[in-house]
Amino acid sequence: xxxxxxxxxxxxxxxxxxxxxxxxxxxxxxxxxxxxxxxxxxxxxxxxxxxxxxxxxxxxxxxxxxxxxxxxxxxxxxxxxxxxxxxxxxxxxxxxxxxxxxxxxxxxxxxxxxxxxxxxxxxxxxxxxxxxxxxxxxxxxxxxxxxxxxxxxxxxxxxxxxxxxxxxxxxxxxxxxxxxxxxxxxxxxxxxxxxxxxxxxxxxxxxxxxxxxxxxxxxxxxxxxxxxxxxxxxxxxxxxxxxxxxxxxx
Numbered sequence: 001x002x003x004x005x006x007x008x009x010x011x012x013x014x015x016x017x018x019x020x021x022x023x024x025x026x027x028x029x030x031x032x033x034x035x036x037x038x039x040x041x042x043x044x045x046x047x048x049x050x051x052x053x054x055x056x057x058x059x060x061x062x063x064x065x066x067x068x069x070x071x072x073x074x075x076x077x078x079x080x081x082x083x084x085x086x087x088x089x090x091x092x093x094x095x096x097x098x099x100x101x102x103x104x105x106x107x108x109x110x111x112x113x114x115x116x117x118x119x120x121x122x123x124x125x126x127x128x129x130x131x132x133x134x135x136x137x138x139x140x141x142x143x144x145x146x147x148x149x150x151x152x153x154x155x156x157x158x159x160x161x162x163x164x165x166x167x168x169x170x171x172x173x174x175x176x177x178x179x180x181x182x183x184x185x186x187x188x189x190x191x192x193x194x195x196x197x198x199x200x201x202x203x204x205x206x207x208x209x210x211x212x213x214x215x216x217x218x219x220x221x222x223x224x225x226x227x228x229x230x231x232x233x234x235x236x237x238x239x240x241x242x243x244x245x246x247x248x249x250x
Contacts, residue, residue, distance in 0.1 A: 035073070036062035036101055062101045069194075073101070073242060075108065082110040085245035088194035093183035094240065098171075103130050103237035118145055118167060125169050126152045130237040131178070131213055132170040139163055157217070168217055170235075175208035182206060184240065188230065191244050201247060203231040 059079060065072040066089075075083045083104075105112040106121055118135035122145060125133050137145060142158070142165045149156050149169060157168040175181060188202045208216075213235060219228055226247065233243030 033064045033066065034061050035064045062104075071241070073245075075104065075110070077110060077112055083108055085242045087241040087245045088191050090187065090190040090194055092187055094180055094187045095183075096179055098128060098131050098178065098237050099234070099239045100129065100237060101239060101242075104239075104242065106130075106133070107236055107238060119148060122148055122167075122169060124237075125171065126154065128171070132168070132217060132235050132237075134166065134168045134217075136164050136166050139165055142167075170212075170214040170217055172212075172214075174210055174212050175205070176210065179205070179208075179234070181208055184234070187240060188244065191241070195248070197248050201226045201230070203227045205231075205234070 059076050061076060063074045063076060065074065070086055070088050072087075073085045074081055103124070105116075118133075118137050121130065121133035121135055124130040126149070139160070145167060146156075146158075154169065154172065159166050171178065185202070185205045188205075189199060192199045192202065216231065216235065219231060219235075229247050230240075230243055233240065233246075
């Protein structure tokens with residue numbers, strides 16, 4: 001659930017400094033909304049070094065800034081903005097819980113304290129919170145991941161390279177069993193129209209009817225065309241607005 005937030009609530013009572021990132025975002029844009037599922041809006045004592053700029057309480061989580069015709073997603077890790085994504089506001093048709101902001105902690109290129117490790121990625125796929133995962137683990141810990149997957153009655157792919165094992169686990173369903181492919185394609189087209197960008201870069205998801213996710217895992221790990229990126233985003237559980245923003249460098 002989206003949580004509206006006053007960044008200065010309680011500041012006069014706690015005796016902590018609020019980070020410049022928090023002040024800049026909230027003084028300029030009071031409509032910022034928290035959209036990540038973790039309940040804590042603040043991360044306490046992000047850095048305990050004396051007089052450090054981020055001592056005390058700092059903002060932490062995934063936040064949305066709503067403007068007139070566009071929105072922006074901010075990933076803020078203990079006071080540091082690690083990424084932001086901008087996209088047009090459209091009337092959404094596509095909704096799927098497998099595509100969520102938490103999945104970006106595994107694919108975004110940053111390290112997020114609460115989300116780390118192959119076991120958490122496997123758990124998200126098994127719980128239907130992520131369509132597929134891929135991770136590199138050491139041979140000496142492969143056994144626990146194998147048991148985690150097999151105990152759930154699922155199959156996986158693994159390949160060895162030196163002391164490393166590459167694990168790949170996908171949802172066992174067809175694309176159209178879990179995604180409304182028409183609505184997904186329509187939403188991408190609407191975003192392209194809104195900002196007048198090249199529609200040919202969007203994968204035609206309607207062609208995926210009756211096809212299994214596992215048959216496209218190789219593309220998800222090494223797609224070469226720009227249109228592959230929209231398919232990759234779907235398979236690894238990235239919200240379509242973030243994939244759209246990344247594709248068009250917005």
